[in-house]
Amino acid sequence: GQSLEQPSEVTAVEGAIVQINCTYQTSGFYGLSWYQQHDGGAPTFLSYNGLDGLEETGRFSSFLSRSDSYGYLLLQELQMKDSASYFCAVRGGPMDSNYQLIWGAGTKLIIKP
Amino acid sequence: NAGVTQTPKFQVLKTGQSMTLQCAQDMNHEYMSWYRQDPGMGLRLIHYSVGAGITDQGEVPNGYNVSRSTTEDFPLRLLSAAPSQTSVYFCASSYSSTGGYGYTFGSGTRLTVV
Numbered sequence: 124g125q126s127l128e129q130p131s132e133v134t135a136v137e138g139a140i141v142q143i144n145c146t147y148q149t150s151g152f153y154g155l156s157w158y159q160q161h162d163g164g165a166p167t168f169l170s171y172n173g174l175d176g177l178e179e180t181g182r183f184s185s186f187l188s189r190s191d192s193y194g195y196l197l198l199q200e201l202q203m204k205d206s207a208s209y210f211c212a213v214r215g216g217p218m219d220s221n222y223q224l225i226w227g228a229g230t231k232l233i234i235k236p
Numbered sequence: 237n238a239g240v241t242q243t244p245k246f247q248v249l250k251t252g253q254s255m256t257l258q259c260a261q262d263m264n265h266e267y268m269s270w271y272r273q274d275p276g277m278g279l280r281l282i283h284y285s286v287g288a289g290i291t292d293q294g295e296v297p298n299g300y301n302v303s304r305s306t307t308e309d310f311p312l313r314l315l316s317a318a319p320s321q322t323s324v325y326f327c328a329s330s331y332s333s334t335g336g337y338g339y340t341f342g343s344g345t346r347l348t349v350v
Contacts, residue, residue, distance in 0.1 A: 127278075156335045165326060166279070168338030210278055214335045220295055223269075224335050226278035 125149045125219045127227035129211055134233045135201055143196045143209050143230045151216015155187050155194045156224070158210045166210060169196070198232075206234045238262050242327050242342035249317040249349045257312040257345050259327030267330045268310040269294070269339070270302065272323040279326065285310055286333060317349045 127147045135141040145155065154173045158166040170178050172187035172194060184197040198205055208229040215225050243258045261268065269284035281294030285304040299321060301313040310329075314321060324346050328339040 131276075154335050156338065158339075165341040165343050166339075167341070171336050171338065173336060212279075212335065214333075220281060221292065223281050223284060223294060223333065224279075224339075226280075228276065228278045 125215055125225050127211055127213060127225060129209075129227040129230045131228065132231045132233065134235065137201055137203060137234055137236050139201050140197065140199050141201060141232065143198075143211075143232070145194045145196075145211035145227055147192050147194075147211075147213045147225075149213055149215035149225060150218040151222075152189060152192075153214040153216070153222065155185070156212045156214075157183075157185050157196045158212065159207050160210065160229070161207045169209075201234050203234055203236070206232060208232070240327055240329055240340050240342035242325075242345055244345060245343065246346050247348070249314070249347065251317060251319060251349060253317050255314050255317070257314070257325055257327075257347075259310045259312065259342060260308050261310075261327075261329040261340070262308065263329060263340065264307060265329035265331055265340070266307065267333045268304065269328050269333075270300070270310070270312045271326045271328065272296065272321075273326060273344075274323050282312065282325075284333070314347075319349045321347065322349045323347060 157169040160166045170185040187194040211227045212224045270282040271279040283302040285291045327342040331337045
């Protein structure tokens with residue numbers, strides 16, 4: 124069956140770097156996305172990886188290795204406002220909810236001063 | 237630039253009542269979807285639409301109906317509310333379902349069924 128695994132919680136210090144991992148098991152693969160969600164808010168799109176390698180957007184970077192069914196989100200120069208939940212989502216194949224996005228359970232990022 | 241607008245923001249229903257959650261987008265997106273989010277869980281897809289007049293079921297469609305008569309609107313109907321439908325509901329839209337353009341989410345509807 125289809126599944127996405129990501130850590131439930133990660134703690135880091137303000138100004139540091141943190142990596143949130145995501146491993147997936149799907150019958151097909153058409154891209155890995157990352158979303159941020161603050162408590163009580165809606166998810167907001169951060170990045171997308173369709174091919175292997177690193178995508179950089181400001182302080183955030185996302186990496187994909189299709190051969191390892193693995194990706195990560197890297198947050199640099201952490202700020203208190205980065206405290207949120209981060210979700211990975213994979214677009215699977217026809218047997219994975221008919222090509223729709225499959226979502227991980229989310230990683231709660233706690234930042235300490 | 238409203239984006240995706242959901243109404244209401246909060247709702248309390250009694251078991252057995254029906255209601256419609258409204259969702260409208262002004263970005264001319266073809267793809268729209270409804271998700272529910274329960275504590276400690278990721279988003280679960282209820283129904284989706286790839287264009288006006290076209291809808292399909294997601295992972296958890298039971299107890300919900302949708303219709304897509306225009307590109308802009310995608311209402312979600314709860315037929316007979318049950319306590320198990322207590323959740324936060326999000327509507328999302330995108331240029332396509334591929335995920336590559338990112339989904340834009342509404343602010344959510346927090347539904348409690350008593």
